[in-house]
Amino acid sequence: MTPLSRRRALTLAGVGAAGLSLAADRGLIGKSDEIPFLGQYQAGIVTPAQDRLHFVALDVTTRDRDRLIKLLKDWTAAAARMTAGRDAGEIGAVAGIPEAPPDDTGEALGLPPAHLTITIGFGPALFDRFGLSAQRPAALEELPRFTGDTLDAALSGGDIAIQACADDPQVAVHAVRNLIRIGMGAVSVRWSQLGFGRTSSTSTGQATPRNLFGFKDGTRNLKAEETDALRDHLWVQPGDGPEWLTGGSYLVTRKIRMLIETWDRSSLTEQETIVGRYKGSGAPLGTSGEFDEVDFDSVGADGQPLLPATSHVRLAHPDTNSGARMLRRGYNFVDGSDGLGRLNAGLFFIAYQRDPRTAFIPVQRSLAARDEMNEYLRHVSSALFACPPGLSGPEDYWGRALFG
Amino acid sequence: MTPLSRRRALTLAGVGAAGLSLAADRGLIGKSDEIPFLGQYQAGIVTPAQDRLHFVALDVTTRDRDRLIKLLKDWTAAAARMTAGRDAGEIGAVAGIPEAPPDDTGEALGLPPAHLTITIGFGPALFDRFGLSAQRPAALEELPRFTGDTLDAALSGGDIAIQACADDPQVAVHAVRNLIRIGMGAVSVRWSQLGFGRTSSTSTGQATPRNLFGFKDGTRNLKAEETDALRDHLWVQPGDGPEWLTGGSYLVTRKIRMLIETWDRSSLTEQETIVGRYKGSGAPLGTSGEFDEVDFDSVGADGQPLLPATSHVRLAHPDTNSGARMLRRGYNFVDGSDGLGRLNAGLFFIAYQRDPRTAFIPVQRSLAARDEMNEYLRHVSSALFACPPGLSGPEDYWGRALFG
Numbered sequence: 001m002t003p004l005s006r007r008r009a010l011t012l013a014g015v016g017a018a019g020l021s022l023a024a025d026r027g028l029i030g031k032s033d034e035i036p037f038l039g040q041y042q043a044g045i046v047t048p049a050q051d052r053l054h055f056v057a058l059d060v061t062t063r064d065r066d067r068l069i070k071l072l073k074d075w076t077a078a079a080a081r082m083t084a085g086r087d088a089g090e091i092g093a094v095a096g097i098p099e100a101p102p103d104d105t106g107e108a109l110g111l112p113p114a115h116l117t118i119t120i121g122f123g124p125a126l127f128d129r130f131g132l133s134a135q136r137p138a139a140l141e142e143l144p145r146f147t148g149d150t151l152d153a154a155l156s157g158g159d160i161a162i163q164a165c166a167d168d169p170q171v172a173v174h175a176v177r178n179l180i181r182i183g184m185g186a187v188s189v190r191w192s193q194l195g196f197g198r199t200s201s202t203s204t205g206q207a208t209p210r211n212l213f214g215f216k217d218g219t220r221n222l223k224a225e226e227t228d229a230l231r232d233h234l235w236v237q238p239g240d241g242p243e244w245l246t247g248g249s250y251l252v253t254r255k256i257r258m259l260i261e262t263w264d265r266s267s268l269t270e271q272e273t274i275v276g277r278y279k280g281s282g283a284p285l286g287t288s289g290e291f292d293e294v295d296f297d298s299v300g301a302d303g304q305p306l307l308p309a310t311s312h313v314r315l316a317h318p319d320t321n322s323g324a325r326m327l328r329r330g331y332n333f334v335d336g337s338d339g340l341g342r343l344n345a346g347l348f349f350i351a352y353q354r355d356p357r358t359a360f361i362p363v364q365r366s367l368a369a370r371d372e373m374n375e376y377l378r379h380v381s382s383a384l385f386a387c388p389p390g391l392s393g394p395e396d397y398w399g400r401a402l403f404g
Numbered sequence: 405m406t407p408l409s410r411r412r413a414l415t416l417a418g419v420g421a422a423g424l425s426l427a428a429d430r431g432l433i434g435k436s437d438e439i440p441f442l443g444q445y446q447a448g449i450v451t452p453a454q455d456r457l458h459f460v461a462l463d464v465t466t467r468d469r470d471r472l473i474k475l476l477k478d479w480t481a482a483a484a485r486m487t488a489g490r491d492a493g494e495i496g497a498v499a500g501i502p503e504a505p506p507d508d509t510g511e512a513l514g515l516p517p518a519h520l521t522i523t524i525g526f527g528p529a530l531f532d533r534f535g536l537s538a539q540r541p542a543a544l545e546e547l548p549r550f551t552g553d554t555l556d557a558a559l560s561g562g563d564i565a566i567q568a569c570a571d572d573p574q575v576a577v578h579a580v581r582n583l584i585r586i587g588m589g590a591v592s593v594r595w596s597q598l599g600f601g602r603t604s605s606t607s608t609g610q611a612t613p614r615n616l617f618g619f620k621d622g623t624r625n626l627k628a629e630e631t632d633a634l635r636d637h638l639w640v641q642p643g644d645g646p647e648w649l650t651g652g653s654y655l656v657t658r659k660i661r662m663l664i665e666t667w668d669r670s671s672l673t674e675q676e677t678i679v680g681r682y683k684g685s686g687a688p689l690g691t692s693g694e695f696d697e698v699d700f701d702s703v704g705a706d707g708q709p710l711l712p713a714t715s716h717v718r719l720a721h722p723d724t725n726s727g728a729r730m731l732r733r734g735y736n737f738v739d740g741s742d743g744l745g746r747l748n749a750g751l752f753f754i755a756y757q758r759d760p761r762t763a764f765i766p767v768q769r770s771l772a773a774r775d776e777m778n779e780y781l782r783h784v785s786s787a788l789f790a791c792p793p794g795l796s797g798p799e800d801y802w803g804r805a806l807f808g
Contacts, residue, residue, distance in 0.1 A: 052573075052600075054738065059745075091618075091672070091683065099671045105664070106618020106683055107601070107736070110611075154743060169456075169573075169600035170614075173738050177616075177747060181668045188745030194600070194738055196456075196573035197511075207514075210574075212581075214495075214510020260509070264585045267503045268495070279495065279510055332511075334458065334577050334598055335739060339558060341463075341592030343581060 033167070034113040037083040039390040041235065044117030045249060045327065045352050046224035048203040050165040053195035053331040053348065054172040055253065056179075057123070057158025057383060062186040065130045069403050071186050075120075075179055076397040085113035088178035105181065108174035114166040118175055120398045121161040121251045121385025135402055137241035139250060139355050140386045146368035148379070155255060155381035158190045163251075163350070165329075169194065191381065193255065195331020195348045202329055208282060208290065212258050212332050212345055213376070215275050216282030219290055220317075222327040233325040233354055240355065244401035247389030249352040252326075252360045255333075255381030258346040263376045274372045276313030284313055294319075310372040316363060324359045326351040346377075356384060437571070438517040441487040443794040445639065448521030449653060449731065449756050450628035452607040454569040457599035457735040457752070458576040459657065460583075461527070461562025461787060466590040469534045473807050475590050479524075479583055480801040489517035492582040509585065512578035518570040522579055524802045525565040525655045525789025539806055541645035543654060543759050544790045550772035552783070559659060559785035562594045567655075567754070569733075573598065595785065597659060599735020599752045606733055612686060612694065616662050616736050616749055617780070619679050620686030623694055624721075626731040637729040637758055644759065648805035651793030653756040656730075656764045659737075659785030662750040667780045678776045680717030688717055698723075714776040720767060728763045730755040750781075760788060 035043050062068055078088040089103025127136035142157065162179055166172040173194070180189060199211045200218030204225050211217040222229055231237065236245045263271070272278055272285065282290035285306040286298030294317055298306040307314050318325050330349040338344045353359035368374065388399060439447050466472055482492040493507025531540035546561065566583055570576040577598070584593060603615045604622030608629050615621040626633055635641065640649045667675070676682055676689065686694035689710040690702030698721055702710040711718050722729050733756070738749040757763035772778065792803060 056741075056747075099673065101669050102618075102672050102675075102683075104618075105616075105668055107614045107616055109614060109618070109684070170736065173600070173616075173736070173749075177664065177749070180747065181665070184665065184669075189741045189747060190745075192738070192741040192747055194598075194740070196577070196598070196600075210511045210513060212509075212511055212577075214506075214508075214513070260581065261585070261588065264509055265505050265588075268506045269503065271506075279506075280513070332574065332577070334596070336598070337460075337593045337596040341594075343460075343584065343593060343596055345577075345581070 033115050034084055035115050035117050037080045037118075037391070038393060038396075041247060041249075041390045042119050042387055043083070043390070044119035044163055044165055045234070045329075045387070046202055046230065047115075047117050047165070048206055048224070049198040049200055049329045050115045050117070050167050051196070051198055052166055052169040052172050053193070053198075054164045054169065054176045055195070055348070055350075056162050056176050056192040057190045058160045058162070058180070058183065058187040059190045060126060060129075060159040060186065061188050063129070065403070067186055068130060069399075071183055072399045072403070073397045074182050076391065078178060078182055079118040079175070079398075080394070082108075082175045082178065083113060083116045083118060085111075085116075088182065105174065105178055108171055111168060111171055111174075114168040114171040116164065116166040116171050116175060118179070119163040119165075119387060121163075121387040122399070122402070123157060123159050123161065123383065123385050125157065126159040130403075132402065135242050135244060137245055137386055139241065139357050140384065143252070143356070143382055143384050144361065146364050146379070148368055148374055149382070150378050150380060151382050152380050155191045157383050158385075160187065161251060161253070161383065161385040169196070193333060193348050195333050197332040199330045199332055199347060200328040202327060211347055212260055213263055213271065213275070215271075215277060215279055216290060217330075218328050219277075219282055222325050229325065230327075233359065234327050234352055236354055245386055245388060248387050249354065250356045251385040251387050252349075252351045252353070252356055253381070253383045254349040254379055256347045256349055257344065257378040257380050259376045259378070260345050261342050273308060274310075274312060276307050276311035285311075308372070310370050312367070312371055312373050315366050315371050321363050321366065322358070324363055326353040326359050326363075352387070437519050438488055439519050439521050441484045441522075441795070442797060442800075445651060445653075445794045446523045446791055447487070447794070448523035448567055448569055449638070449733075449791070450606055450634065451519075451521050451569070452610055452628070453602040453604055453733045454519045454521070455571050455600070455602055456569065456573040456576050457597070457602075458568045458573065458580045459599070459752070459754075460566050460580050460596040461594045462564045462566070462584075462587065462591040463594045464530060464533075464563040464590065465592050467533070469807070471590055472534060473803075475587055476803045476807070477801045478586050480795065482582060482586055483522040483579070483802075484798075486512075486579045486582065487517060487520045487522060489515075489520075492586065509578065509582055512575055515572060515575055515578075518572040518575040520568065520570040520575050520579060522583070523567040523569075523791060525567075525791040526803070526806070527561060527563045527565065527787065527789050529561065530563040534807075536806065539646050539648060541649055541790055543645065543761050544788065547656070547760070547786055547788050548765065550768050550783070552772055552778055553786070554782050554784060555786050556784050559595045561787050562789075564591065565655060565657070565787065565789040573600070597737060597752050599737050601736040603734045603736055603751060604732040606731060615751055616664055617667055617675065617679070619675075619681060619683055620694060621734075622732050623681075623686055626729050633729065634731075637763065638731050638756055640758055649790055649792060652791045653758065654760045655789040655791050656753070656755045656757070656760055657785070657787045658753040658783055660751045660753055661748065661782040661784050663780045663782070664749050665746050677712060678714075678716060680711050680715035689715075712776070714774050716771070716775055716777050719770050719775050725767050725770065726762070728767055730757040730763050730767075756791070
């Protein structure tokens, strides 16, 4: 049995007798759809948001620090391969042992990199073990309870987060599934989420997409091109906390169920008043262009403020939150139905930031208390992770500065 | 408020000041990615399988036959619009009533048709009501229980099925969500399934994709180009049953959980023996090409049969099933995790056929009894629907021959 590889499968498919091969379908993009895995920062944060997500939160079940370090090294190597469009390991007989299970599960054979990024983060509970307590950043505390939270503990938290984003969900699922496989016996899946429509742009080169309320979402998002703002609001700076996290970022996830059936029964005017933007253009009420500045003082023909104090755009705006900004890269989801005759749909909110204590937490406190949109939302999952900086080279591995 | 439309949004985006617009991102494909909604057969069956699925099974809650007929007409009109890349109805103020909810939910504004198809089917229980009992085809009976079935009744059955397939999941979800919205008060969501990687080709122009066992799936699927075989195995023929179903097809769905963690621990040789094909090429064991004929008599170097009596490819082959063939167009799924440390992943099996009594039922009986793959599978959902023929023109509507 000759071992197979994704690269070889692509080549074989390209010259195969079938004529219309996977290579012809998708592979022609070649390596131009590869996002570099190494770099100062982890990929998958300011990387232009891909269309699909597979996110997993893992519990570490091993109590052996060396086993965990070995896993982080193995994961790093596999992630480097997969983000380059390769398999996680050989598909065929491994190291001369014909009865060993394959080192890759195979469902991405023939598929290109599809802009795959794999991003890791560490949750607060991890730092209670493995001799890590002195390395725990002060900001890495479980998020507080917010007004209206209806969290499912089994869908919240986790020791380690892995975010896989790609333009092809099969590629993202393959990546997460193989990292779980490699972690068998050391980690266990706590919760997992698929997302299908990015709800934010992370680059000025991307159009603003729409969430399941039908509105453009993330117009004022932090963007990759805003270097100064990224320093101030996204990347952990020297002196912010323990050295291992410098160049990293804090990741907040919130699974937010949207009561879309109720929303769909409200009028366009009501929807626009709640959001504070026009549904069509995405322009703030009282303006004409999506990227126009929000005008807090605008009044309608009746002399009343166009943007009520409870409108989402007002409450979430940096000007009403001491300048707080985050980089959002959430996804829409539909997880089947809820058993009550409705779709189980909503937004899997993802936000990266330099410090949640001055970004997500105060903004969400304000939204939770006053946002009229809350009538249509249920927060069911919540988590916070500290994501280390990028990898400096092939010898580096996820968490080296933390465990080294 | 000027009403918006997807077409207008595309136009506006194309000339907008933002420069990098949705139109620039995706709209340039224009109308070339539109699948005709009208035709002799329903679209979404032999249509080259799109990459993404949103499937919903609905319970009819109204007892009013006229209300149901009105809904089928409204659905048909909305489906015609959406498959053409339009909104389900006006987004803005409807018919001069400014406080009416929008007739479209908006999340597909600016997105192209993305090869959207919407396909409808009627379940057995529908025919107990609405004066339809005489129209019920003999073949439209709930599927029998198969050995090993572990079905969840809440995820099975349904009065009406709607299958939306597209290359963009946001487009498929938008279609299903708007049809549900239009049906509010008359139908209720029974269960719903998203799928992300087609697991079959339905046209010779498509490469064979891979399922979550990492194997090519559907190599010997019925294909759109096999006109004679489609007549014999796919489309209900005159005289097969009630006239309203002539030109239609029976749809079987099975949600099949795959125990991928267990599978991933088995050796490549074991996986290939169970499937009866090589993982890399997809060729039947003992042959060299994916499309080579299965050789039931091939033996290995040890003189033993290469294809055991329990191999999947042998048990599912038409030659061991009195020539039975189906058109499969299933999808991979990952529905989060199972609470036991594993991904909830598998195959949402979809198969169309002329008569389930001579196709799915006997084949599945054989597989359920003997397929060694069963060790890694759990059937959790099951349903059968009768899908009417295509629509003859703008005046036709889903179910007209049935209700008319």
